[in-house]
Amino acid sequence: MTADTSMTTVKVTTEARDRLAVLAAEKGQSIGAFISGVAERLPTAAELDERDERTRQALKKFGIALAISERAEGEALWAALDAGDDEALLKDPDA
Structure with missing residues (x-):
C-alpha cells in the first residue's frame, strides 16, 4: 500500500x-485503521498464486514435488475444518 492519504467511504450493514x-477496539485501532491493516495483510489471488509457485519451486529443491491440484485439496481441507468438520483430517482425499 502507498502512503496516499486520500479517504473514501465504504457502506456496510x-x-x-x-x-x-x-x-478494531480490541486492537486499539479505529475502524478505518483496522480495515486498512486487514487490506494490507490479506493476499490477493495473484499473490497467493505467486506464493504457491515459489513454495513449489523451493520444495522441488529438496526433492518434493507438489502438484497444482494439491493446493485445491489443501484449501478444501481448510474450508472443511473452518466449517467445523473436525473429521476432515481423518478422511482420505483420494477416496
Missing part, C-alpha cells in the same frame, strides 16, 4: 460496522 468496531 449496521451489524458489520458494529463488529468492525469491536474488532
Whole structure:
C-alpha cells in the first residue's frame, strides 16, 4: 500500500460496522485503521498464486514435488475444518 492519504467511504450493514468496531477496539485501532491493516495483510489471488509457485519451486529443491491440484485439496481441507468438520483430517482425499 502507498502512503496516499486520500479517504473514501465504504457502506456496510449496521451489524458489520458494529463488529468492525469491536474488532478494531480490541486492537486499539479505529475502524478505518483496522480495515486498512486487514487490506494490507490479506493476499490477493495473484499473490497467493505467486506464493504457491515459489513454495513449489523451493520444495522441488529438496526433492518434493507438489502438484497444482494439491493446493485445491489443501484449501478444501481448510474450508472443511473452518466449517467445523473436525473429521476432515481423518478422511482420505483420494477416496
